[in-house]
Amino acid sequence: MTVIKELKNEHEAVLLTIRILDQITTRLKSGQTVEIKHLDQILEFLTIFVDKCHHGKEEKVLFPAMEEAGIPREGGPISTMLYEHEQGRSFVQGLRRGVEGYRVGKEHSVTEIIENAQKYGLLLSSHIDKENNVLYVMAERVLSVDKLTEMENAFIRIEKLEIGPNKHEEFHATLHALKNVYLA
Numbered sequence: 288m289t290v291i292k293e294l295k296n297e298h299e300a301v302l303l304t305i306r307i308l309d310q311i312t313t314r315l316k317s318g319q320t321v322e323i324k325h326l327d328q329i330l331e332f333l334t335i336f337v338d339k340c341h342h343g344k345e346e347k348v349l350f351p352a353m354e355e356a357g358i359p360r361e362g363g364p365i366s367t368m369l370y371e372h373e374q375g376r377s378f379v380q381g382l383r384r385g386v387e388g389y390r391v392g393k394e395h396s397v398t399e400i401i402e403n404a405q406k407y408g409l410l411l412s413s414h415i416d417k418e419n420n421v422l423y424v425m426a427e428r429v430l431s432v433d434k435l436t437e438m439e440n441a442f443i444r445i446e447k448l449e450i451g452p453n454k455h456e457e458f459h460a461t462l463h464a465l466k467n468v469y470l471a
C-alpha cells in the first residue's frame with residue numbers, strides 16, 4: 288500500500304467517526320442520553336488516531352517532503368492544511384470540555400458537545416475533501432518513488448511511537464462497535 292493510500296484509508300475512518308458523532312449529536316439534541324464511554328472512545332480516537340497519528344504523518348512527513356519537492360509552505364495549500372489541523376484541535380478541546388461537563392451533569396455541557404462536534408465534522412469533511420482531491424494529487428505528482436518508500440518507514444515509526452502495537456486494530460474494532468450502535 289502506498290503512503291498516500293494509507294492516508295486516504297485513514298480519512299475513511301475519520302469520516303466514519305464524524306458520521307457516528309453526527310448521530311450522537313442528533314440523539315443529544317432530541318434530549319436522549321448518550322453513554323459517556325462512547326464519548327470517551329471517540330475523544331481518544333480523535334486525539335490519538337486522528338491527531339497524533341494521522342496529522343502527525345502529514346505534518347512530520349508528508350508536508351516536509353512536499354516542501355522539499357518545491358511546494359512552498361506559506362501561501363499555499365500546506366499552510367491552509369496546517370491551519371485547519373489547529374482549528375480541529377481547538378474543536379476537540381471544546382468537545383473534551385463538553386464531555387467532562389456531561390460526566391458531572393454540568394449545565395450547557397450538551398450544547399458544548401453539539402456545537403464542537405458539528406464544527407469539527409464540517410471542518411474535517413471539507414479538509415479531507417481538499418486533501419484527497421488537491422493536496423494528495425499534488426503529492427503523487429511531485430514525490431519520487433524513492434521518497435515515497437522512505438516515507439513508508441517514517442509512517443511505521445510514527446505508528447509505533449504514537450499508537451503502539453495492536454492499538455491500531457483496537458481502534459478499528461471500537462469504531463466498528465460504535466458503528467453498530469449508532470449507524471445500524
Ligand SMILES: [Fe+2]
Pocket residue numbers: 342345368372414418
Ligand atoms: Fe490534514
Ligand SMILES: [Fe+2]
Pocket residue numbers: 294298341345415418
Ligand atoms: Fe488528512
